[in-house]
Every structure is written in structure tokens, then in C-alpha cells.
Amino acid sequence: MAQGIAAPLPTDGLPPEQRRWAAAAIFTAISMASLDTAIANIALPAIASNLSATPADVIWVVNVYQIAMVATLLPLAALGEIIGHQRVYLAGLLLFTIASVACALAWSLPTLLIARVLQGLGGAGIMSVNTALIRFVYPQRMLGRGFGHNALVVATSFTLGPTIASGILSVATWPWLFAVNLPFGVIAMLIGMKTLPKTMRASHTFDFPGAVLAAGCLGLLILGIGSAAHHATTGIVVGEIVAGLLFGWLLLRRQAGHPAPMLPIDLFRLPVFALSAATAICSFAVQGLAFVSLPFYFEEILHRSQVETGFFMTPWPLVVAIMAPIAGRLSDRYSAGLLCGLGLAMLGIGMVLLATLPPEPSVANIVWRTVLCGAGFGFFQTPNMKALMSSAPPGRSGGASGIVATARLTGQTTGAALAAFCFGLIGHEGATLALALGAGFAAVGCVMSLLRVAVKSTPLG
Incomplete structure (x- = not known):
């Protein structure tokens, strides 16, 4: 056991009734944080019009939220190891809810941006310790199922986000997109205060x-x-x-020699942890490349309408939502390295098949390829999360949880940036190059995942 880490609490998950309520609080909060990015994207034109902002300026409504979240994930994960993950989670949920109300009441772009920064900090409090809490809520034999439910909630939120935003905007103004978080945040807070488990605390101080x-x-x-x-x-x-x-x-x-460094380099000495984190970055880079390039690919290269493009994009996150809990149950019985390798192989093949579509493909030809991509990504996500979290000692669950969220956001951002680079290189034809590049990332991730089969999980010295 690493110096400075308190002994684990003598428990293996929560009793069934308490576990269900605790999971409800966790998943409500994570769905709010996941929905918020999609909702904000849809609202940008309305916000720009209402606040007399330019498109270049209003994009910061999304950017400052993401930057605030990514920048504070690891510090808040480290804080969770010291004061308890449930405290960081509840504080993050409280700040996120209050900041949502502040967003709804914003009267100018600067005030909205300040509220969005605070909302990003709250979202980081939720996401930084989300998977760590799941590790203490579910017993070891059901961890895969717990992570599968988490992935299901995130994927469903991502899928329904644009639809929910469009529905609200059809009957109300953009501030209601943020105000709607208030009742859900209050309910999740009340449930969480009564049911979330008290987790172990480290003995070192916060740096x-x-x-x-x-x-x-x-x-x-x-x-x-x-x-x-x-x-x-x-x-x-x-x-x-x-x-x-x-x-x-x-x-x-x-932090050299620190028992629990904020940037958890110590955990990367564990081969399974390092391979799982690197594989996660690769997979989310594929997703970032795909989600930025596919709308241009469908509209500019395949000459489809915006409505058709929305239809073609839906199967990916929808199938992820279906596959995630299935893969979670399988990960309780079979090797994560094999399951993730299979999932990334499916994802890579799907990306290649999309990039090599004929000039005038049928609807069915397009849809089954996006279904294959979603199935592969969904089959990968839950077993990899379980492998990453399970390979870290219980006392380092906060650092591991921070890496889960950081790997996801870093991979997505890198993929989006590479897609933009492809467009800058060869114009709209860059969409095809971006899909091919995504297939390459999936292949690298597949190899790294399969390497875990031969690697033994060793304790942190």
C-alpha cells in the first residue's frame, strides 16, 4: 500500500436498495453534465442573436466550459482522495446546478461566459470522481455492470441532447436550456446526500x-x-x-516522490493501467475524428441533406447505448483485453468501410456501417473503463477516475483538431482522410488492447 493512503473501508459495494438510489443520483448528475455540451451547441445561434454576439465570440460559450472542465479534472480527483469522493461529487453537483441558474439569468455574453466557467468547474467535480464512486457503489462482481450502466447513460444523453434542445427551443427561449437543470440537480443532491458511500481518505494534504x-x-x-x-x-x-x-x-x-501525485504518473507504472489509458485516448480520438468529419462527408461528398445527415449520425451513439451494458456484463466474465480488442477492430473496420463508400450509396449501405462503428465503440468502452479502474489500488481510485475523464476529453479534442487539420490540408476531401486516420487510431488501440492479455496485473509498489 502506498504511503499516505488510508486503509480501505471494509466493504464491497452498497446494499441493493441503497445501491439503486446511489446509482440514480450518480447517473442523474452525469447525464446533466453530458447533456450540457450538446444542448449548448444547439443553442449557439439563438444565444448569438439574443446577446448580439458574433459567431466567433459565441463559440466561447462551449470552449470555456470544456477548458474549465479539463483543467480541473485531476486536481478535483486528487481532492476526492483526501476529503472523500462523495463530497467532491456533491459539491460539483451543487456548483453545476447554481451555475446553470446563473447561465439562465445571464444578460450579456461576458456574464454568460463567467457562469459557464463555473458550470465547467461543477461538471469537473462530477466527472472527476464519477467512476471512482461507481467502484465503491457496486460490488466487485458487478463492476462491469455498473460501468456499463454509466456508459449507457452518457451515450443516451449524448444521443438525446440535440433532440431535447430542439424541443425546448421550439416552445421556450434559450435560457430554459440551462434552467431545466435546477429541479434535476436538487433531486440528485437530496438523494446523493443520503445514499452515496463515504469513501476512504488519504492522510496527505492537498497540494x-x-x-x-x-x-x-x-x-x-x-x-x-x-x-x-x-x-x-x-x-x-x-x-x-x-x-x-x-x-x-x-x-x-x-510532486516527485509524492505518495499520490496529482498527475498520477505512479499509476502509469502499472502496465494494464498505462495500456488502458492509452487505448482510451486512441478510441476517443477516433470518435472525435468521426463526429467532426462525418457531417461534412455526408453533405459535401455524398451530397445528402442536413436532415439525412442527422439520421445517419444517430445510429452510432444509439448502438453505443445498447452495447455498453452488454459489454459490461461480459467484462465481468471475460478478458477486457480481448473484448476491447474486438470492439476496436470492429470500429476500425467500420471507419474503413465508411471512407470507401461508393459515390451514391443507399441509405441501408450507410446505416449499417455507422451501426458497426457504434457497436465496436460500445463494445470497447465499458470493459476498458473497468480494466483501468480495477488495475489501480482502491486508495488511488480518485487519480484513476481523473484519468478516465481526462483521457476521454483529450482524445475527443485531439480527434477534432486532427479532423480540422485534414480539412485545412485538402478541403472537403479531408473528411475521407480523417476517417482513414480514425481507422489508423483504432488499429493502434486494438494492438495495445490485445497486449493487455499477456500482461499480468501487478500491485503498485
């Missing part, structure tokens, strides 16, 4: 300078990737990325 360095590192790196995607000048992009790397170097020097 505030380290938290600033971690936030600066990830925030600047994500900002640099986003700047490159939006064709900022080379000087700005290089400056942001170099500054982020400098913050990361200073963080590693400061």
Missing part, C-alpha cells in the same frame, strides 16, 4: 500549487489544440502548447 500547475498544464494543452483547430497563428498555438508542457514539467518536479 494547492500543484493543483495550479496541473490546471495550467492541461488547460493550456487543450487550449493549444483548440487554437490549432481554429487556425490560430503558429505563434499562439506553439506558445500555448509549450507553456502547457512547461507547467507539466514543473508539476512532475514538484
